[in-house]
Amino acid sequence: MKKILYILFIALLQSQLSTAYCQLSTELLKLHSLRQVEDSVQLIMDIDLIDVRLNTERSLELTPVLSSPKGREVKMKSVLVNGRHRQKAFEREVELNGWQKQVASAHYAVIPLKAENRKVVRYRQAVPYENWMREAQLDVQTDLCGCGGEPAEWDSRKLANRIILEGVKEYNPTIHVAYIRPEAEQVKARSEQSDVFLDFPVARTEINPSFGNNPRELAKIEQIIGGIRSDKNLTVTSVLITGYASPEGNVNTNNQLARGRAEALRNYLSMRAGIPSHLYQIGYGGEDWEGLAWLVQQSYIEPKATILSIINYYNPEERKNRLKALNGGGPYQQMLHQLYPQLRRVVARIDYNAKNFNVEEAKQVIKTQPRQLSLNEMFLVANTYPEGSQQFIEVFETAVKLYPENPVANLNAAASALKAGDQVRAERYLQNVVRNTQNGNAVRDTGEYYNNLGVLEMLKANTAKAKSLFKRASEKNLDAALKNLDEIKRKEEAEKLLRN
Numbered sequence: 001m002k003k004i005l006y007i008l009f010i011a012l013l014q015s016q017l018s019t020a021y022c023q024l025s026t027e028l029l030k031l032h033s034l035r036q037v038e039d040s041v042q043l044i045m046d047i048d049l050i051d052v053r054l055n056t057e058r059s060l061e062l063t064p065v066l067s068s069p070k071g072r073e074v075k076m077k078s079v080l081v082n083g084r085h086r087q088k089a090f091e092r093e094v095e096l097n098g099w100q101k102q103v104a105s106a107h108y109a110v111i112p113l114k115a116e117n118r119k120v121v122r123y124r125q126a127v128p129y130e131n132w133m134r135e136a137q138l139d140v141q142t143d144l145c146g147c148g149g150e151p152a153e154w155d156s157r158k159l160a161n162r163i164i165l166e167g168v169k170e171y172n173p174t175i176h177v178a179y180i181r182p183e184a185e186q187v188k189a190r191s192e193q194s195d196v197f198l199d200f201p202v203a204r205t206e207i208n209p210s211f212g213n214n215p216r217e218l219a220k221i222e223q224i225i226g227g228i229r230s231d232k233n234l235t236v237t238s239v240l241i242t243g244y245a246s247p248e249g250n251v252n253t254n255n256q257l258a259r260g261r262a263e264a265l266r267n268y269l270s271m272r273a274g275i276p277s278h279l280y281q282i283g284y285g286g287e288d289w290e291g292l293a294w295l296v297q298q299s300y301i302e303p304k305a306t307i308l309s310i311i312n313y314y315n316p317e318e319r320k321n322r323l324k325a326l327n328g329g330g331p332y333q334q335m336l337h338q339l340y341p342q343l344r345r346v347v348a349r350i351d352y353n354a355k356n357f358n359v360e361e362a363k364q365v366i367k368t369q370p371r372q373l374s375l376n377e378m379f380l381v382a383n384t385y386p387e388g389s390q391q392f393i394e395v396f397e398t399a400v401k402l403y404p405e406n407p408v409a410n411l412n413a414a415a416s417a418l419k420a421g422d423q424v425r426a427e428r429y430l431q432n433v434v435r436n437t438q439n440g441n442a443v444r445d446t447g448e449y450y451n452n453l454g455v456l457e458m459l460k461a462n463t464a465k466a467k468s469l470f471k472r473a474s475e476k477n478l479d480a481a482l483k484n485l486d487e488i489k490r491k492e493e494a495e496k497l498l499r500n
Contacts (some may be wrong), residue, residue: 028052029062029157034138035164040126041066041133045140045159047079047121054113056083059090061143065156066127066136066163074133075141076125077108087112137161171494173487175455176480177415178448178473182375182408188354189237190371192228196221196346198261205260207268218268221348225273228352233365233372236275238351241266242283246340247292251316255286257344265346287316288343295339301331359384370398375409388419400429407433407443411452418455426456447478454484463488 032044043064054060060081067073082090090110094103103110108125111117138160164170199212209218228234243262245254262282270277293311296304303326310322323332354372357365362377363384370378382395393416400406400413414429430453433443443449454469467488473481 028142029140029159031138031159033164034160036129036133036166037126038166039129041129041163042126043076043123043138045123047123049081049111049113049121050118052081052113052118054081054083056085058083059086063141063143064123064125064159065139065141066133067139068132068136070132070135072130072132072136074127074130076127078106079121079123080107080110081113082110083113133163134165136163138163171491173458173484173491175418175458175487176451176483177418177455178451178478178480179379179412179415180408180443180446180448182379182406182412184376185374188356188372188374189351190234190354191349191351192224193347193349194221194224196265196348197342197344198265198346200261200264205257205264207264209268221265221269222273224348225269225275225350228350229274231369233355233357233369234352235355236279236350236352238279238281239266239269239273239275240281240283240349240351241269242285242347242349244285244288244291244343244345244347246343247287247289247316247320248336248340251287255284258286259284261344261346265348269348283347285347289316289319291343292335292339295342296335299339301334301338303327303331307331307335366395366398371402375399375403375406379412382416388416392416393420404432411443411446411449414456415448415452418452418459421459423456423459426452430456447473447476447481450476451478451481451484454481458484458488463492 028048030046030048032046034041034043036042045064047062052060061078062081063078064076065073066076087110094100108123109121111121137158139156139158142155142157196217197213198207198217199214200206201208201211207218208214225236225239228236241262243258243260243265245258245261247254259282262284266280266282269275270280289311293308296307296311301307306326307323310319310326314322323335326332357373357377359377359380362373362381365372366378366381373381378395378399382392382399385392385395396409396413396416400409403409410429410432414426414433417423417426417429430449433449450469450473454466454473457463457469458466467485470481470485470488474485
């Protein structure tokens with residue numbers, strides 16, 4: 001009698017609340033396992049209450065149900081979630097009527113929806129196994145707002161097509177990715193570049209080390225050169241110094257200023273940096289219109305489109321006249337004070353060669369100076385670690401960060417990401433292979449590329465696409481592709497057994 005009264009109480013409690021507010025997360029339920037364990041069926045799932053919004057007067061009930069095509073069904077214990085006020089009413093009625101046993105029998109858990117309970121709840125429940133359950137599916141009936149069976153307020157969502165029976169196991173395929181060994185660099189040419197903003201007295205080009213911002217700017221370039229020269233693994237091959245001027249005033253004067261600034265920095269460094277004078281080269285940048293266009297594009301100066309059009313389509317003198325006249329000269333004054341000082345600079349590029357390293361040396365260098373390594377050297381370092389290990393993945397991540405435009409670096413980073421189960425990163429790197437113009441077409445037509453793209457599709461459960469890609473890869477004699485085709489075959493055979 002108490003059980004009947006308790007059921008009537010729950011129905012009444014819900015029917016009184018048909019207009020209350022309830023909002024559910026789209027990821028409310030996550031199935032972990034539904035399988036036969038000896039003489040029972042065990043269900044393990046998560047119920048995510050983090051984003052559930054429930055009116056304080058309302059309740060929400062979730063009930064797992066096993067059902068067969070022939071109409072047989074078993075309801076498992078439900079989870080009852082109560083709003084704050086509803087929980088108080090629920091507790092009063094249970095205590096008043098002595099329904100504690102009925103609550104335990106009907107519900108897996110009764111959860112008051114308050115801050116500390118907004119979490120993922122693990123549901124673990126078992127029911128006796130019966131033969132008809134071989135064809136059973138799992139649904140979770142959700143009384144969305146506890147509205148006593150109102151059609152618009154009730155939902156049922158399927159979580160599993162079948163129970164995994166004893167003696168028949170799901171087959172989780174092993175993925176086989178493929179890597180391309182990068183070509184070795186015969187000469188590992190590298191460079192460092194720095195913009196140096198030197199201050200000069202009016203109409204002068206010789207450097208005064210203590211004038212204006214010169215101490216800071218000179219220290220910056222000396223530090224770069226000093227770091228390269230002090231590294232026994234590096235050899236400086238040239239220093240290119242290019243002077244630039246802002247494009248106001250006379251062109252010839254600006255060209256002379258740009259050249260004079262470049263020569264001044266060369267003379268300064270040749271006396272202090274310890275680099276032979278014959279390694280220095282002078283570049284003449286002159287008026288830096290290209291730099292101005294870039295700065296305008298990044299700025300808030302308007303009308304930006306008109307300014308860029310003037311820079312791009314007129315000769316230097318005409319540009320100056322039109323820019324000065326534009327909108328009464330307002331934009332020109334902004335550029336003159338905000339942008340032009342950034343164009344009066346000297347760019348110093350230090351070219352150097354890095355030595356070739358054996359694997360043991362490279363394993364140390366990658367920790368501190370990875371730019372000194374070639375892709376080939378990093379590939380050899382990666383293969384000293386177990387495939388899929390953290391160190392293995394980190395090496396390929398380092399390689400693609402240093403060589404983001406290189407299709408081989410992207411392909412190998414995709415392979416290591418796939419091995420780690422990271423589909424998002426893998427897809428991004430494979431897309432970079434397609435985008436890259438540096439030998440990208442050649443890499444896109446390799447068995448390794450087709451295979452790794454096939455692995456991505458297999459992980460996405462796009463089996464037909466995966467098969468097609470693996471077949472293309474196998475036509476290029478890639479062993480990994482044949483193994484992946486065999487893995488798909490094994491999975492399909494296991495699924496067939498599960499269906500039967």
